[in-house]
Amino acid sequence: MSMLRSERMLAKYPFIAAARDYLSRRGIALDELGSGRFGRDVERAYERVVEALKMGEDAEIGLYPDEEVEVLSFAIALLFVASIGDGWLARRWALAESLRCGRFLEEEEPEIVAELLRAELGIKVEPSPPGESGLGAYKVWAPHYLTLTSRIDSLEWKLVNRVVRGGWVYVTPKELARIAVEAIQKRILSRYEDARGTPLPDSLTAVAKRIREMLAEKRSFEVEAGQVSEEYWPPCMAKIKKELLAGLSVGHFANFALAAFMLTAGYTQEQVIAMYSQRSDFNEKIARYQTEHIAGQKGSRVKYTPPSCSTMKTHGLCVEEGRLCPGIKNPIQYYRREARRAAQRKKIEGRNDEEEKRDSGGGFLATST
Amino acid sequence: MSGPVERSMAFVKRVFREFYRDNVGVVSPPPRPEAREFGYWSFERGEMVRHLSFRSAEEVRAEIAKVVPLHAYRSAAYYQYPSAPMEEKGWQAADLIFDIDADHLDVPCVTQHVYRVCPVHGLLDDGAKTCPVCGTGAREVDWVCDICLSAARAETTRLVEILVGELGVNEGELEVGFSGNRGYHIVAYSPDHLTLDQMARKDLVGYLTCVGLSPGLLGLPWKRGGRGRPRLDLLPPPAFNEPGWRGRIIRRAYSILQSQAVPPGLERYAGIIREIRDAWSVEPDWTVAPLGFWTRLLDEAIRMEALRIDPVVTTDIHRLLRLSGTLNGKTGLLAKKIPLEMLEDFDPLNECVVLPREERVRVRVAYSPAFRLGGEEFDEISEPRSVMLPIYAGVYLVLKGLARIEA
Ligand code: SF4
Ligand SMILES: [Zn+2]
Ligand SMILES: [Zn+2]
Numbered sequence: 001m002s003m004l005r006s007e008r009m010l011a012k013y014p015f016i017a018a019a020r021d022y023l024s025r026r027g028i029a030l031d032e033l034g035s036g037r038f039g040r041d042v043e044r045a046y047e048r049v050v051e052a053l054k055m056g057e058d059a060e061i062g063l064y065p066d067e068e069v070e071v072l073s074f075a076i077a078l079l080f081v082a083s084i085g086d087g088w089l090a091r092r093w094a095l096a097e098s099l100r101c102g103r104f105l106e107e108e109e110p111e112i113v114a115e116l117l118r119a120e121l122g123i124k125v126e127p128s129p130p131g132e133s134g135l136g137a138y139k140v141w142a143p144h145y146l147t148l149t150s151r152i153d154s155l156e157w158k159l160v161n162r163v164v165r166g167g168w169v170y171v172t173p174k175e176l177a178r179i180a181v182e183a184i185q186k187r188i189l190s191r192y193e194d195a196r197g198t199p200l201p202d203s204l205t206a207v208a209k210r211i212r213e214m215l216a217e218k219r220s221f222e223v224e225a226g227q228v229s230e231e232y233w234p235p236c237m238a239k240i241k242k243e244l245l246a247g248l249s250v251g252h253f254a255n256f257a258l259a260a261f262m263l264t265a266g267y268t269q270e271q272v273i274a275m276y277s278q279r280s281d282f283n284e285k286i287a288r289y290q291t292e293h294i295a296g297q298k299g300s301r302v303k304y305t306p307p308s309c310s311t312m313k314t315h316g317l318c319v320e321e322g323r324l325c326p327g328i329k330n331p332i333q334y335y336r337r338e339a340r341r342a343a344q345r346k347k348i349e350g351r352n353d354e355e356e357k358r359d360s361g362g363g364f365l366a367t368s369t
Numbered sequence: 370m371s372g373p374v375e376r377s378m379a380f381v382k383r384v385f386r387e388f389y390r391d392n393v394g395v396v397s398p399p400p401r402p403e404a405r406e407f408g409y410w411s412f413e414r415g416e417m418v419r420h421l422s423f424r425s426a427e428e429v430r431a432e433i434a435k436v437v438p439l440h441a442y443r444s445a446a447y448y449q450y451p452s453a454p455m456e457e458k459g460w461q462a463a464d465l466i467f468d469i470d471a472d473h474l475d476v477p478c479v480t481q482h483v484y485r486v487c488p489v490h491g492l493l494d495d496g497a498k499t500c501p502v503c504g505t506g507a508r509e510v511d512w513v514c515d516i517c518l519s520a521a522r523a524e525t526t527r528l529v530e531i532l533v534g535e536l537g538v539n540e541g542e543l544e545v546g547f548s549g550n551r552g553y554h555i556v557a558y559s560p561d562h563l564t565l566d567q568m569a570r571k572d573l574v575g576y577l578t579c580v581g582l583s584p585g586l587l588g589l590p591w592k593r594g595g596r597g598r599p600r601l602d603l604l605p606p607p608a609f610n611e612p613g614w615r616g617r618i619i620r621r622a623y624s625i626l627q628s629q630a631v632p633p634g635l636e637r638y639a640g641i642i643r644e645i646r647d648a649w650s651v652e653p654d655w656t657v658a659p660l661g662f663w664t665r666l667l668d669e670a671i672r673m674e675a676l677r678i679d680p681v682v683t684t685d686i687h688r689l690l691r692l693s694g695t696l697n698g699k700t701g702l703l704a705k706k707i708p709l710e711m712l713e714d715f716d717p718l719n720e721c722v723v724l725p726r727e728e729r730v731r732v733r734v735a736y737s738p739a740f741r742l743g744g745e746e747f748d749e750i751s752e753p754r755s756v757m758l759p760i761y762a763g764v765y766l767v768l769k770g771l772a773r774i775e776a
Binding site: 134135141142143144146147149150151155156158159160161162163164165166167168314315316320321 | 579586615680
């Protein structure tokens with residue numbers, strides 16, 4: 001524990017317990033923060049949040065030379081985010097802060113990373129016994145490994161592709177640092193949950209207001225995403241959408257599948273981008289580029305069709321092993337079938353109704369290819 | 370007026386009621402019953418009653434004895450408000466649960482266990498939709514036998530070994546039970562696993578079922594472009610006695626090669642197989658065969674070793690599962706907890722028979738295959754007829770849809 005105590009450590013990893021009581025230990029009262037004495041700290045806090053808000057995954061929060069400012073500004077940034085109470089902002093900020101820590105962790109001795117996980121984040125980690133170090137220099141307790149890595153969307157993180165023995169998962173020091181980033185992100189988010197809704201001292205509300213305005217601009221997509229109708233959607237796609245809207249991070253493959261599905265079904269690129277915008281690592285430029293790519297406008301001109309049900313199954317994205325979709329081979333087929341049935345129903349119901357007829361002839365059916 | 374079906378079900382309910390009246394202590398609610406949701410199917414109403422909650426195990430038992438349900442369930446989850454609607458329950462944690470069902474296993478007899486019957490005229494042809502005599506819709510009946518039940522039990526043992534040996538579950542935190550029909554339920558109460566979310570459980574299921582397994586990442590031969598000699602890196606080569614998938618896959622691959630017949634799909638490698646069979650002692654020499662051979666061999670080994678659990682059950686953190694110590698309304702057998710050390714020799718078709726064995730009841734059997742239950746052998750009944758059976762066996766056939774209680 002002691003090696004984590006230095007001022008420099010607190011500055012790099014301001015989420016740790018010792019830094020937590022910084023305000024109280026120094027006897028700083030909340031409403032003093034707006035006074036000129038803390039001008040630099042507040043400004044740095046603002047910078048942390050805004051950088052995260054603007055850049056997401058690519059945020060460069062860096063390390064401020066004055067360690068005291070660095071620790072205090074983290075606490076103030078948390079206050080800002082908690083008082084604003086927007087889940088998306090919180091996730092995006094936690095992501096940026098945890099990636100910032102990750103950059104420092106890469107430079108640390110592996111034992112420091114392990115110590116941080118053990119002492120600060122409650123994760124069981126041990127060095128591998130000498131005879132097993134070929135499998136990975138460290139081992140992480142299996143349930144903790146599962147909790148921290150299940151959202152990393154890549155084959156080599158799947159438990160089935162790891163060496164697992166006696167309840168432990170073997171990892172390299174580099175992987176350990178990555179796991180720490182996940183754990184830090186979780187920790188920051190739980191600190192956010194605890195502090196959520198804490199009122200700001202009056203002196204800071206002006207700054208918070210500026211953040212809020214920036215957030216509103218960034219989040220103009222949100223309304224649109226909520227409006228995308230999921231009528232006729234197969235259960236797998238509806239589920240991905242639901243998770244996105246709930247702010248859960250879904251894997252890259254799931255994102256791709258949803259985008260390809262929506263585009264093939266005839267939704268607009270804007271609607272698809274609106275869905276992507278739910279990710280805490282949303283970057284509009286990249287999202288736009290990727291969407292255009294999937295839609296077949298950029299690069300290879302290959303138009304992607306949505307993954308088949310069996311591919312969806314392999315990635316664990318199929319719902320109830322397809323029990324809800326008898327005879328369906330591809331999610332898009334489900335959509336088209338349901339849409340066609342609805343159109344037929346409409347036709348029957350509104351046989352004499354001119355408008356109805358026009359409806360069933362156009363719309364979704366016209367978009368299928 | 371009540372028909373033969375109602376009469377039969379009324380009889381079964383009476384038998385269930387007497388059982389619960391005399392044995393309600395057998396009903397065993399899970400730990401922290403006050404944080405659980407309970408639910409049941411009643412005999413009369415064809416719907417599930419859900420979102421029930423009770424303050425103690427005693428209250429649960431009293432309710433079961435009073436209601437006499439056809440099926441009784443409890444949540445895997447622990448909730449803050451177990452009786453609230455789903456969105457407001459306040460999920461806290463959930464037991465890690467597994468379902469192993471005889472008909473998800475690769476046992477050949479499973480396909481022969483589906484019968485179509487007319488409740489009056491007996492066995493119908495395969496695929497018949499209605500009875501040719503009276504036009505009644507055919508009823509599909511699932512049967513089980515010793516072979517498929519033993520396969521389910523063996524799979525359960527394998528799962529327990531992996532949970533304990535690899536995934537950090539303590540033996541003392543495991544509960545294994547027969548479902549009362551065609552399979553086994555395994556529940557892990559280990560604190561570190563209770564809080565796993567849906568994604569983490571999905572990854573854990575992938576581990577057990579080998580979904581997403583990529584041999585190269587485990588130090589087995591792998592492909593880039595899929596041609597030429599295999600490449601091995603990342604990890605030391607797997608050893609025969611290794612725990613985990615590396616060991617299981619390599620042992621299975623070895624035993625496939627040792628079996629006399631050339632495995633299907635590998636015919637054109639017959640020569641290589643003979644060579645490897647003799648040369649492979651400690652560690653296989655990967656370089657003696659092309660990658661295509663290894664890929665196929667390992668795929669087959671993985672397919673054979675992968676556990677057959679129901680992935681949906683384990684990933685669903687709001688799942689209801691059968692309450693231990695209650696009667697299964699599809700058979701009248703007890704959903705019974707099994708101490709781990711008894712699992713290997715457990716005989717559900719005897720030990721889960723808890724309804725009266727001495728008393729008899731007259732039933733009209735439409736059709737019944739020969740079967741063994743409660744230590745007795747019953748002959749096939751190929752044509753509809755009326756017979757006297759011990760109550761447990763009569764109830765079994767009635768609930769399977771093969772017999773009716775006679776007036
Ligand atoms: S069967 Fe196909 S369409 Fe249905 S949920 Fe699974 S992947 Fe989606
Ligand atoms: Zn008939
Ligand atoms: Zn069988």
